[in-house]
Amino acid sequence: xxxxxxxxxxxxxxxxxxxxxxxxxxxxxxxxxxxxxxxxxxxxxxxxxxxxxxxxxxxxxxxxxxxxxxxxxxxxxxxxxxxxxxxxxxxxxxxxxxxxxxxxxxxxxxxxxxxxxxxxxxxxxxxxxxxxxxxxxxxxxxxxxxxxxxxxxxxxxxxxxxxxxxxxxxxxxxxxxxxxxxxxxxxxxxxxxxxxxxxxxxxxxxxxxxxxxxxxxxxxxxxxxxxxxxxxxxxxxxxxxxxxxxxxxxxxxxxxxxxxxxxxxxxxxxxxxxxxxxxxxxxxxxxxxxxxxxxxxxxxxxxxxxxxxxxxxxxxxxxxxxxxxxxxxxxxxxxxxxx
Amino acid sequence: xxxxxxxxxxxxxxxxxxxxxxxxxxxxxxxxxxxxxxxxxxxxxxxxxxxxxxxxxxxxxxxxxxxxxxxxxxxxxxxxxxxxxxxxxxxxxxxxxxxxxxxxxxxxxxxxxxxxxxxxxxxxxxxxxxxxxxxxxxxxxxxxxxxxxxxxxxxxxxxxxxxxxxxxxxxxxxxxxxxxxxxxxxxxxxxxxxxxxxxxxxxxxxxxxxxxxxxxxxxxxxxxxxxxxxxxxxxxxxxxxxxxxxxxxxxxxxxxxxxxxxxxxxxxxxxxxxxxxxxxxxxxxxxxxxxxxxxxxxxxxxxxxxxxxxxxxxxxxxxxxxxxxxxxxxxxxxxxxxxxxxxxxxxxxxxx
Numbered sequence: 001x002x003x004x005x006x007x008x009x010x011x012x013x014x015x016x017x018x019x020x021x022x023x024x025x026x027x028x029x030x031x032x033x034x035x036x037x038x039x040x041x042x043x044x045x046x047x048x049x050x051x052x053x054x055x056x057x058x059x060x061x062x063x064x065x066x067x068x069x070x071x072x073x074x075x076x077x078x079x080x081x082x083x084x085x086x087x088x089x090x091x092x093x094x095x096x097x098x099x100x101x102x103x104x105x106x107x108x109x110x111x112x113x114x115x116x117x118x119x120x121x122x123x124x125x126x127x128x129x130x131x132x133x134x135x136x137x138x139x140x141x142x143x144x145x146x147x148x149x150x151x152x153x154x155x156x157x158x159x160x161x162x163x164x165x166x167x168x169x170x171x172x173x174x175x176x177x178x179x180x181x182x183x184x185x186x187x188x189x190x191x192x193x194x195x196x197x198x199x200x201x202x203x204x205x206x207x208x209x210x211x212x213x214x215x216x217x218x219x220x221x222x223x224x225x226x227x228x229x230x231x232x233x234x235x236x237x238x239x240x241x242x243x244x245x246x247x248x249x250x251x252x253x254x255x256x257x258x259x260x261x262x263x264x265x266x267x268x269x270x271x272x273x274x275x276x277x278x279x280x281x282x283x284x285x286x287x288x289x290x291x292x293x294x295x296x297x298x299x300x301x302x303x304x305x306x307x308x309x310x311x312x313x314x315x316x317x318x319x320x321x322x323x324x325x326x327x328x329x330x331x332x333x334x335x336x337x338x339x
Numbered sequence: 340x341x342x343x344x345x346x347x348x349x350x351x352x353x354x355x356x357x358x359x360x361x362x363x364x365x366x367x368x369x370x371x372x373x374x375x376x377x378x379x380x381x382x383x384x385x386x387x388x389x390x391x392x393x394x395x396x397x398x399x400x401x402x403x404x405x406x407x408x409x410x411x412x413x414x415x416x417x418x419x420x421x422x423x424x425x426x427x428x429x430x431x432x433x434x435x436x437x438x439x440x441x442x443x444x445x446x447x448x449x450x451x452x453x454x455x456x457x458x459x460x461x462x463x464x465x466x467x468x469x470x471x472x473x474x475x476x477x478x479x480x481x482x483x484x485x486x487x488x489x490x491x492x493x494x495x496x497x498x499x500x501x502x503x504x505x506x507x508x509x510x511x512x513x514x515x516x517x518x519x520x521x522x523x524x525x526x527x528x529x530x531x532x533x534x535x536x537x538x539x540x541x542x543x544x545x546x547x548x549x550x551x552x553x554x555x556x557x558x559x560x561x562x563x564x565x566x567x568x569x570x571x572x573x574x575x576x577x578x579x580x581x582x583x584x585x586x587x588x589x590x591x592x593x594x595x596x597x598x599x600x601x602x603x604x605x606x607x608x609x610x611x612x613x614x615x616x617x618x619x620x621x622x623x624x625x626x627x628x629x630x631x632x633x634x635x636x637x638x639x640x641x642x643x644x645x646x647x648x649x650x651x652x653x654x655x656x657x658x659x660x661x662x663x664x665x666x667x668x669x670x671x672x673x674x675x676x677x678x679x680x681x682x683x684x685x686x687x688x689x690x691x
Contacts, residue, residue, distance in 0.1 A: 034587050036587065036589055036590075037587050037588050037589050039589075040588075040589035040592070040593075041505055041588075041589070043497060044497045044498070044500045044501035044504070044505060045501050045505065045506075045510075047494055047497035047498045047501060048497075048498050048501040048502065048506065048510070048511070048514045049510075049514075050494070050498075051498055051514055051517060051518065051521070051559070051563075052513065052514060052517055054521075054556070054559075055517050055520065055521065057532070057536065058524075058528070058529075058532045058556075061532055061535040061536040061540060062528075062531060062532060062535055064535065064540065065534075065535035065539050065540065066535075114429070115429045115432050115433060116429075116433075117429075118425060118426045118428070118429025118430065118432075119429050119430050119433050121426050121429075122426045122427065122429060122430040123430075125426075126423065126426055126427070135430070138434065138437065139433055141437060141678075142433065142436070142437045144613060144614075144674055144675065144678050145437075145440055145441075145617075145671065145674075146616070146617020146618070146619070146645060146670060146671070146674060147617065147618075147619065148617065148619040148645040148648045148649050148652075148667075148670075149440065149444060149617070149648070149667045149670065149671060150440065151649070151652065152648055152652045152663055152664070152667055153439070153440045153443055153444070155652060156443075156652070156660060157439065157443050164391060165391055168391065199436045202433055203433075206433070230415055230416060230418070230419035231419055231422075231423070232418055232419040232421075232422040232423070233415070233419070235422070253523065256523045256525075257523070257525075259525070260523075260524075260525020260526065260527060260528070261525070262525070262526065262527040262619070262620035263619040263620055263623075263645070263649055266649075267649070267652055267653065288525060288527045288620065291527050291530075291531065291620070291624070292527070292619075292620055292623055292649075295623060295624060303534070303539065306531070307531050307534070307535050310527065310528055310531040313525060313527070313528060314524075314525075314528050317523055317524070317525055317528075318520060318523070320523075321519070321520060321522075321523035322520070324523075325516070325519050
């Protein structure tokens with residue numbers, strides 16, 4: 001079997017011709033739609049609808065099991081920073097957790113995206129053609145490492161080694177509020193958690209960027225080179241403008257992944273519930289990590305509170321992912337003719 | 340640094356198409372200079388980390404090369420060289436953590452993994468005691484991913500068939516969109532959903548089965564997407580030839596389309612299994628974990644390798660952390676074997 005479809009390469013219209021052919025075939029010899037055919041079609045369609053029902057059920061049951069806890073809550077769920085759902089009366093809010101989730105994910109993205117774009121450029125433009133595939137495989141291998149192993153490695157190996165880097169940052173760049181610290185540096189911090197997250201989202205962002213860079217028409221690249229551009233000028237004028245939407249949506253998908261990552265963050269971050277921009281301080285928490293850390297000692301209200309925080313995470317990641325998909329979809333329409 | 344070693348490349352009187360270039364020897368020289376300066380910095384200033392050494396040396400090399408290149412070759416080529424160095428550094432930066440993670444897992448895990456470790460559970464072994472093993476967790480992981488595949492694969496295959504063979508219009512687009520949404524679903528949400536639905540609302544006890552349900556949710560979008568890609572690759576000629584012989588539509592799909600796409604589908608399933616085998620968060624909320632061997636995924640709490648690593652890594656004792664590394668090595672070997680098998684299936688069946 002060849003890897004390229006032989007028919008006209010226009011995506012969905014390929015199947016339409018088949019359907020039309022099948023329909024005309026069946027209608028020509030009377031209305032003989034076989035019951036088995038209809039059954040099979042309905043079976044596949046109900047599976048598809050079942051998937052929609054699954055998403056609806058996820059949202060519905062998260063809301064259902066969160067309501068009791070939310071009505072028992074004596075604080076404002078969205079603005080409170082404390083998290084004492086097991087106390088009486090229970091007081092909890094998602095503000096600090098959401099802040100930590102966004103902060104770690106954004107820092108991870110800031111670290112990972114330039115490196116990932118560099119990797120994608122290396123594989124598509126710089127690396128010798130014969131080496132490109134194995135090198136891409138090496139980066140993909142990074143994606144196969146389970147997150148709990150990154151957490152273990154981050155806690156035992158990376159945290160002690162990052163202490164020096166963090167001391168250096170706070171000693172020399174402490175005048176930037178982000179790098180100031182009131183509580184000293186002990187290794188475990190938002191910054192280290194973000195570095196671990198950056199390593200984890202690197203392969204995804206790199207792989208998606210690589211895909212779009214590969215789609216840059218060779219004519220564009222050769223035209224730039226023929227006009228006397230250096231390799232960097234060719235990248236800047238031909239590759240990057242073409243790939244920009246792809247890179248943006250890849251970054252958004254990476255952001256979504258970083259926000260939902262649980263175990264690695266739970267192992268690296270010391271749990272605390274305050275809003276602080278000091279990324280080097282031994283503090284910080286995320287929604288997902290709090291679920292992992294707080295689940296064991298949670299009572300009924302506590303579980304409901306964790307489910308409610310999960311609902312917030314669900315909504316936020318869904319928004320980020322939808323934006324990313326919308327950018328990709330617009331790109332696909334746009335480049336459909338050029339490909 | 341070594342800017343003075345620049346030479347004029349143009350031959351006297353000859354046509355100069357290339358312009359003045361840095362000699363090849365200049366780059367190792369700049370590199371050696373950068374490392375030397377970093378070593379001096381290490382002696383003078385209190386820097387301890389190896390990560391910093393690499394970063395400082397890299398930055399110094401970049402500066403030295405740019406200065407030399409601007410002086411000899413002009414700013415355009417200097418920028419080009421600078422970007423080239425940065426791109427190579429970026430790739431290096433990705434390989435370093437991969438090598439570091441694999442190296443620590445292998446070196447620390449190999450000290451702990453032996454037959455005893457693989458065939459004993461943690462029953463009656465406290466956190467401070469040496470000994471113990473991962474047998475119970477290994478059984479749990481294997482049973483849970485088997486169950487999850489059993490649920491996810493047929494369902495995902497049907498969805499993929501619908502999207503490729505039947506689906507057009509709004510329903511199909513909506514389903515396709517929500518497959519993407521499910522792809523981005525954080526794994527912890529899948530766990531929270533099973534907790535809310537199966538354990539809290541239906542009031543069941545946490546079991547390996549509940550964990551498998553959570554893993555199923557995570558497997559579905561991966562399998563749907565890969566199966567969809569593979570079904571799309573089946574040439575239309577095959578379908579039409581089958582219709583021309585009077586074969587009905589569903590038999591064409593079952594007897595022609597799926598067998599043609601099967602190797603690719605198997606590869607996708609194996610990659611999905613490899614992905615969920617390492618998931619921790621959903622299992623933490625659904626199977627609870629135990630120290631004893633439990634063969635039955637439908638009753639009583641089970642353990643799993645990722646959960647075992649998480650619980651051992653959270654303890655302060657060195658013996659517990661050693662156990663975590665041992666389990667990490669086992670898990671990574673399992674995941675890599677699944678990945679390798681998937682690629683092998685893809686490679687063996689591709690030629691036709």
